[in-house]
Amino acid sequence: MEFTNAAELIELCSEQKKKISQVMMDREIILFHSSREKIMKRMHHTYDIMKKAVNKALNEELTSMGGLIGGESKKLYARIKTEQSVCGDIVSKAISYAVGVLEVNSSMGLIVAAPTAGSSGVIPGVFLAIQETFGLSDEEMVEALFNAGAIGYLITRNATVSGAEGGCQAEVGAASAMAAAAVCELRGGTPSQCLDAASTALTNVLGLVCDPIAGLVEAPCQKRNAMGASNALISAEMTLCGVRHIVPFDETVEAMYRVGKSMPHELRETAMGGIAATPTACGLCKSIFKE
Numbered sequence: 045m046e047f048t049n050a051a052e053l054i055e056l057c058s059e060q061k062k063k064i065s066q067v068m069m070d071r072e073i074i075l076f077h078s079s080r081e082k083i084m085k086r087m088h089h090t091y092d093i094m095k096k097a098v099n100k101a102l103n104e105e106l107t108s109m110g111g112l113i114g115g116e117s118k119k120l121y122a123r124i125k126t127e128q129s130v131c132g133d134i135v136s137k138a139i140s141y142a143v144g145v146l147e148v149n150s151s152m153g154l155i156v157a158a159p160t161a162g163s164s165g166v167i168p169g170v171f172l173a174i175q176e177t178f179g180l181s182d183e184e185m186v187e188a189l190f191n192a193g194a195i196g197y198l199i200t201r202n203a204t205v206s207g208a209e210g211g212c213q214a215e216v217g218a219a220s221a222m223a224a225a226a227v228c229e230l231r232g233g234t235p236s237q238c239l240d241a242a243s244t245a246l247t248n249v250l251g252l253v254c255d256p257i258a259g260l261v262e263a264p265c266q267k268r269n270a271m272g273a274s275n276a277l278i279s280a281e282m283t284l285c286g287v288r289h290i291v292p293f294d295e296t297v298e299a300m301y302r303v304g305k306s307m308p309h310e311l312r313e314t315a316m317g318g319i320a321a322t323p324t325a326c327g328l329c330k331s332i333f334k335e
C-alpha cells in the first residue's frame with residue numbers, strides 16, 4: 045500500500061480501481077493502525093479548523109504581529125456580489141478566504157499548516173469556495189483532503205515544502221498543487237488528471253522566491269496565498285477540460301527541488317533578497333523592530 049512517488053501511486057490507483065484519496069486513506073489506516081472512522085474523524089477536525097479560520101477573518105478584527113496585513117479578507121468578500129468584481133464568484137471567494145487564513149496565522153490564531161503556516165490559506169480558500177459553489181458535503185471535502193495530503197506527502201518526501209529550503213515555489217507551490225489535485229478529483233477527474241493538475245500548478249510558480257518582509261509571514265505571503273488559490277483553480281480547470289501536462293509529476297517535483305537548491309540563500313526566507321530587500325521593506329523592518 046505504500047507509494048514513494050507518483051508513478052507508484054498511479055499504479056496503485058489503477059490496480060485497485062481507487063481514487064487517490066482512497067489510496068491515501070488506506071495508507072493512513074495501515075500506518076497508524078487505525079480505522080476509516082477514526083482517520084475520517086481526525087480529518088473532519090482538521091477541516092473544521094480550516095473553516096473556523098476563514099470565518100474568523102471574515103467576522104473579527106485581527107491585528108497581525110507586524111501590522112503589515114489585516115482586513116483584506118473582508119474587503120475582498122464585500123466585492124463578490126457587486127458588479128465591480130473582476131474575478132467572479134468562485135475565484136473571489138477562494139482568494140478572500142485564502143488571505144483571511146493568513147490574517148489569522150499572523151495574529152497567532154489557529155490554522156492548519158497545509159503544508160506550512162505560510163501557505164495555510166490556499167487549501168481552505170479553494171476548498172470552501174468549491175464546496176459552496178457546487179453544494180458539496182463536508183464528507184466529500186474531507187475525503188478530498190486525503191487527495192491533497194497524498195500530493196503534499198509526495199512533494200515532502202521527494203523534494204521540500206520549506207521556503208527556507210526551496211523558496212516560495214516549495215511552500216505556496218506545494219499548497220497550490222495539493223489543492224489543484226483535490227479539486228480535480230472532486231470534479232470527476234481521474235488520478236492521472238489530478239497529478240497533471242498538480243504538476244501544472246507547481247510548474248506555474250517554478251522559481252518563486254521566499255522573501256518575507258521583516259522576516260514575518262505577512263507580506264508578500266498573504267497575496268501569494270491568493271495567487272496560489274487561483275493557480276490551483278485554473279490548473280484544475282485546464283486539466284479537466286483535457287489539457288495535458290507534458291512533464292510527469294515526479295519530474296516536475298524534481299525540477300522544483302533543483303531550482304530551490306540553486307536559489308541563493310538571500311531568496312530563501314532570510315528576508316535579505318527579493319521584495320524584502322527593497323528600501324521600503326527595509327524601512328518597515330526597522331520600524332517594526334525599532335532598530
Ligand code: SF4
Pocket residue numbers: 162163206207208211212213215216253254255256260261262264265266268313
Ligand atoms: S514568501 Fe516565504 S514565508 Fe512567505 S509564504 Fe512564501 S515561502 Fe512562506
